[in-house]
Amino acid sequence: MQFVTIAAAVAVAEAIERTADFCPQIKWVNDVLMHGRKLCGILTEATIEGETGTVSSLVVGIGVNLRPNPAWPEEVRQVAGALSEFGAVPRRAAFAAAVLSRFERAYTLLESGREAELLDRYRSRLCCIGRPVTVITPAGKYQADCTGLDGNGHLLVRDAQGAVRTLSSGEISIRL
CATH class of the missing domain: 3.30.930.10 (Bira Bifunctional Protein; Domain 2)
Incomplete structure (x- = not known):
């Protein structure tokens, strides 16, 4: 999907x-x-x-x-x-x-x-790669840096502790 x-x-x-x-x-x-x-x-x-x-x-x-x-x-x-x-x-x-x-x-x-x-x-059209984002999940929000996209279209973000997280759903907020 x-x-x-x-x-x-x-x-x-x-x-x-x-x-x-x-x-x-x-x-x-x-x-x-x-x-x-x-x-x-x-x-x-x-x-x-x-x-x-x-x-x-x-x-x-x-x-x-x-x-x-x-x-x-x-x-x-x-x-x-x-x-x-x-x-x-x-x-x-x-x-x-x-x-x-x-x-x-x-x-x-x-x-x-x-x-x-x-x-x-x-x-090539994503506006978030290489930028700070706010990740919004049912459990709450956290700040991260968007690092890329994996082969399944999931967003890759690095959280404040340096861990790379894979987002398959949810929402991000970004200041442009």
């Missing part, structure tokens, strides 16, 4: 670059940003078969802000961005087609066992 979310993030970032003519970044694992402001959020949900542990269905939701919403409260306006604020605004249908086309290409990499290629495209 992690790779599908990664494929969606790469697809959106590449579609923005192609249709809006600027290069956004990705915040692990599922946000697309420009100048630290969130342009897109991605949510992936799966149904897992209990006995076999296999995925029986998967849904990917992608929300992209093409234009700012005047009804956004001030606290949302501070963190959310829209494509129109950073470049040309593509037509909605053309942008959706670009996202779907790029998602199909990214998903084909997964189907053909070429996850490493997809991870390279993803890694």
Whole structure:
């Protein structure tokens, strides 16, 4: 499931670059940003078969802000961005087609066992590598330095004690 979310993030970032003519970044694992402001959020949900542990269905939701919403409260306006604020605004249908086309290409990499290629495209857009982050878990928060991404798309962070931790889920906060 992690790779599908990664494929969606790469697809959106590449579609923005192609249709809006600027290069956004990705915040692990599922946000697309420009100048630290969130342009897109991605949510992936799966149904897992209990006995076999296999995925029986998967849904990917992608929300992209093409234009700012005047009804956004001030606290949302501070963190959310829209494509129109950073470049040309593509037509909605053309942008959706670009996202779907790029998602199909990214998903084909997964189907053909070429996850490493997809991870390279993803890694090249990550905004957190080499930067301090706050890791947010159900157990609490801690400060760490983001050191990279492993072969499964998990984030690698070094905590204050020097231990490298592998994050397969959760959230990070980063100051950009």
